[in-house]
Amino acid sequence: MAVIELKDVSKLYGFGDATTLALDEVSLTIEEGEFVAIMGPSGCGKSTLMNMIGLLDRPTHGNFSLGGRKVSRLKPNRAAKIRRDTIGFIFQSFNLLPRLNALENVALPLTYRTNMSQTKRLKMASSILERVGMQEREYFMPGQLSGGQVQSVAIARALVNNPKLIIADEPTGNLDSQGSRLVMELLSEIHKMGNTILFVTHNPELTRYATRVIYMHDGQIIQDEKTAIGQVAATARSGMYNVATMTEEDDLAGVSVMMKTKPHKETKIPRKRKPTTKKRSPTTKQNSAKRAKK
Amino acid sequence: MRLPLRDNLANARKMVRAHRTRSYMTMLGIVIGISSVVTVASIGEGIKQQVTGQINRSGDTLITIRPGADQKVRGNLRSLIVPQATGSLSDADVTTVKKTVSVTQSAPLALVTGTLKADHGNYTAGSVVGAGNDLPKLVNQSIAYGSFFDEEDAEQDVVVLGAHASEALFDSQVPLGHTLMFRGKEFMVKGIFNEFPVVPLASDISYNDAVFIPYSTARQLTNNSAQPYELLAKTNSTKNVATTVNTLNKSLLKNHDGTQDFSVLRASDNLAATSSVLDLLTKLTIIAAGISLLVGGIGIMNITLVSVTERMREIGIRKAVGATNRQILNEFIAESVVLTLSGAFIGVFISLAINLVLRILTDLAPVVQWQVLLAATIVSMLIGIIFGSVPALKAARKDPIAALRGE
Structure with missing residues (x-):
């Protein structure tokens, strides 16, 4: 059964000339038990897609059902309840509450459930922390833990409400290779338990863990590839996204394929990328300037 | 679907403790308001009881005749003035x-x-x-x-x-x-x-x-x-x-x-005169204290607003893990209510201390009534709820994505 079903989903931000198309008629079906890696350059709409699927955001157009239920026009409070009961979030910046210890952080989603005593909540949180190998550090404050450990606690928090779907927005983005490994191994284990996991990554290596890799560009899915676990996805391995290069000149100019727009999209809508600070190297800017001259 | 009240209050107390100085400064308005109202009310009650005691001593049968008409003008400060030696x-x-x-x-x-x-x-x-x-x-x-x-x-x-x-x-x-x-x-x-x-x-x-x-x-x-x-x-x-x-x-x-040009008064008329003067004083104090409480409430509103802005990310996280608007609202209202309630308790304690000092140093014997304490508690809670709800609403209505970005 399809857990996630998006049909022609679009998301627009802003008004008038400042309108940004973050998602451009995206259609996507994700089956239960899939471990999906989503790749793409900054500002390509990965995060918007994640937020949409995680019911933090609503699509401007299109239909979206989650677990067979139509959720594209949900009221915020209903969405909150579905998040509480069926979705677990893992963030790049961990997002633990600094004033709560590991155990209390993990128990946080449970506090928004009805009729669960504090003792019961903390017990559940404790057993989940044990699952992620953090039982020794239950009473540590987030500031006293290493990056990998903090993310492990965050994973425990995402797991504590026993969600069907786990959404991880660049879970390894702020971690070193060791921390990344720890986190991915954990996610992989959770996947083996039968959970559906979506994660965003910039690291092609991490597609080894995924069963499916989706590439996004300018709000569209440009490549959708099933891969075997343990294998780096073919496109990711080639180190480039599957964007057709147009001319030899482009190749000669060394324009970053990552940054290039597809030719047939160029004319459609005057696009303004959301100003994102990360990972936009000065060389790509120069290159695009060159391109603009031509 | 609400977060249990106890959890909310525990969280709120934690927050208040985390910003100790700030919290106490914010409470000041409430403390001053509540302590002045409670003090004046208890002084008034003390005086009433003393006067009543006096009347009971001399009995209801005592009649006082004084020069000048209209000795029992209600709520008139004139009755505070000692009658003149020469009269009619x-x-x-x-x-x-x-x-x-x-x-x-x-x-x-x-x-x-x-x-x-x-x-x-x-x-x-x-x-x-x-x-x-x-x-x-x-x-x-x-x-x-x-x-x-x-x-x-x-x-x-x-x-x-x-x-x-x-x-x-x-x-x-x-x-x-x-x-x-x-x-x-x-x-x-x-x-x-x-x-x-x-x-x-x-x-x-x-x-x-x-x-x-x-x-x-x-x-x-x-x-x-x-x-x-x-x-x-x-x-x-x-x-x-x-x-x-x-x-x-x-x-x-x-x-x-x-x-x-004279008046014939019963013992109870004297009491009425005294209590009407007291009522006037009490009213004045309540107005003054009301202003203090209003200012205090605005202070609470400000600090909760600051708290909401500071903790935007936290609000985002809480919403992401499934907090409804109402639960966020309750959390912040609980925080401001904890602030005002603590302010009220401190105010009551200060007023008790003042009463003790008054008993020792003056002829006054202030009496604290439980009704006054109850009213102080309820009023301070209401202030917390009313003034806390403005910033709390702001927090509750925040878009989770914007909140997560800390905006």
């Missing part, structure tokens, strides 16, 4: 009152000016009062040493001292038989009153500080110019009080050619 009451009135059938005892009280001199030099703390012989019975007060005046003392140079006056005038503990100088004459101490219970705010001369001489002596000393500032009378039973008051009023009106 005359010797004829004294006789009329005495001769009224239902009056069992009566006594005029008249002020006599002049300097008092004894062991400790001039005495200025109290006044000299010419009093009728029945005074002790009328005010239900016993004589500690010696005795009060009787018929034989008419026009004699004897004095009876109030308890405090006795201490202030003489070295001796019991200065019976000692003499003091007044208006160039030597007066002998015949008796000393037991201490009168203190009635603050009452429109009476303090009997404890007074020096009493026989009324006839007072008239003689002043060549009949000393006029009563008060006539006290007592009836035989409580039932008769109303009719006696009417009879007295009628017969005195005849003496005064039909001019109502």
Whole structure:
């Protein structure tokens, strides 16, 4: 059964000339038990897609059902309840509450459930922390833990409400290779338990863990590839996204394929990328300037 | 679907503790407001109880006649002023009152000016009062040493001292038989009153500080110019009080050619006057305290707003893990309610301390009523809810994605 079903989903931000198309008629079906890696350059709409699927955001157009239920026009409070009961979030910046210890952080989603005593909540949180190998550090404050450990606690928090779907927005983005490994191994284990996991990554290596890799560009899915676990996805391995290069000149100019727009999209809508600070190297800017001259 | 109240309050307390200084500063307005209201209310209640106690002592049957009409003007500060020594009451009135059938005892009280001199030099703390012989019975007060005046003392140079006056005038503990100088004459101490219970705010001369001489002596000393500032009378039973008051009023009106330039008051009228003055004071304080509470509430609103802005990310996280708008709202309201409630508790404690100091240093005996405490608690909670809900709503309505980005 399809857990996630998006049909022609679009998301627009802003008004008038400042309108940004973050998602451009995206259609996507994700089956239960899939471990999906989503790749793409900054500002390509990965995060918007994640937020949409995680019911933090609503699509401007299109239909979206989650677990067979139509959720594209949900009221915020209903969405909150579905998040509480069926979705677990893992963030790049961990997002633990600094004033709560590991155990209390993990128990946080449970506090928004009805009729669960504090003792019961903390017990559940404790057993989940044990699952992620953090039982020794239950009473540590987030500031006293290493990056990998903090993310492990965050994973425990995402797991504590026993969600069907786990959404991880660049879970390894702020971690070193060791921390990344720890986190991915954990996610992989959770996947083996039968959970559906979506994660965003910039690291092609991490597609080894995924069963499916989706590439996004300018709000569209440009490549959708099933891969075997343990294998780096073919496109990711080639180190480039599957964007057709147009001319030899482009190749000669060394324009970053990552940054290039597809030719047939160029004319459609005057696009303004959301100003994102990360990972936009000065060389790509120069290159695009060159391109603009031509 | 609400987060249990206990959790909310525990969280809120944690937050308040995390920003200790800030929280206490914010509470200040509430603390000042609540402590002033509670203090004034308890002082007022204390005075009321003291006055009531006094009335119970002298009994409901005591009737007071004073010069000047309209002594029982409600909520008028005029009733705070001690009646003037000279008034419209005359010797004829004294006789009329005495001769009224239902009056069992009566006594005029008249002020006599002049300097008092004894062991400790001039005495200025109290006044000299010419009093009728029945005074002790009328005010239900016993004589500690010696005795009060009787018929034989008419026009004699004897004095009876109030308890405090006795201490202030003489070295001796019991200065019976000692003499003091007044208006160039030597007066002998015949008796000393037991201490009168203190009635603050009452429109009476303090009997404890007074020096009493026989009324006839007072008239003689002043060549009949000393006029009563008060006539006290007592009836035989409580039932008769109303009719006696009417009879007295009628017969005195005849003496005064039909001019109502005096008033005949029952004990309860005195209480009414006192309590109306108190009510006025209480109202003024409540207004002042209300402003303080309003300002305090705005402070709370500000600090909760700051708290919301600071914790935008936290709000985002909480929403992401499934907090509904209502749950976020409750969390922040709980925080401001914890602030105002703690402020109220601190305010009540400060007021209790002030009350204690007042009891020690002054004649006031403030009484804290549970109703006042309950009202203080409820009002502070309401302030927390009302002023906290503005920033809390802001937090609750925040878009989770924007909140997660910390915007």
